[in-house]
Amino acid sequence: ESDQEHQRLEQEKAKVEVVRQEMMMAQREMLREKRDYEAAKAKAALEKRGWEDARRSVTAEREQYERDRLKADKERRYWERARTAAAADRIRWEEIENEVNRIEWRQQGWRNWLTKTGWEAHSQS
Numbered sequence: 335e336s337d338q339e340h341q342r343l344e345q346e347k348a349k350v351e352v353v354r355q356e357m358m359m360a361q362r363e364m365l366r367e368k369r370d371y372e373a374a375k376a377k378a379a380l381e382k383r384g385w386e387d388a389r390r391s392v393t394a395e396r397e398q399y400e401r402d403r404l405k406a407d408k409e410r411r412y413w414e415r416a417r418t419a420a421a422a423d424r425i426r427w428e429e430i431e432n433e434v435n436r437i438e439w440r441q442q443g444w445r446n447w448l449t450k451t452g453w454e455a456h457s458q459s
Contacts, residue, residue: 447453
């Protein structure tokens with residue numbers, strides 16, 4: 335009976351050892367999965383930061399583009415006003431030049447008339 339008891343104890347020890355080995359393997363597997371999870375989590379956090387940086391960069395570029403567009407619009411309006419003012423000035427100068435030409439033409443006509451009628455000699459004395 336002692337042999338049977340000894341054999342039964344040995345079988346129990348073997349079963350306990352198998353269970354212990356399975357527990358150790360499960361524990362190692364759990365640790366490996368935890369490391370993989372932590373690595374995946376860190377990678378996801380890095381990717382998220384990368385996407386956030388890219389989004390901020392695109393947003394900053396879009397805002398800069400909008401500022402540049404507004405500045406270009408303002409400059410375009412300035413040059414349109416300047417061109418309109420220059421056109422108005424040109425029209426005013428043409429009107430003034432035409433008026434000067436009319437006055438000179440009239441003066442020349444009067445000079446001619448005065449010369450023909452002899453009044454020019456009287457006016458210089």
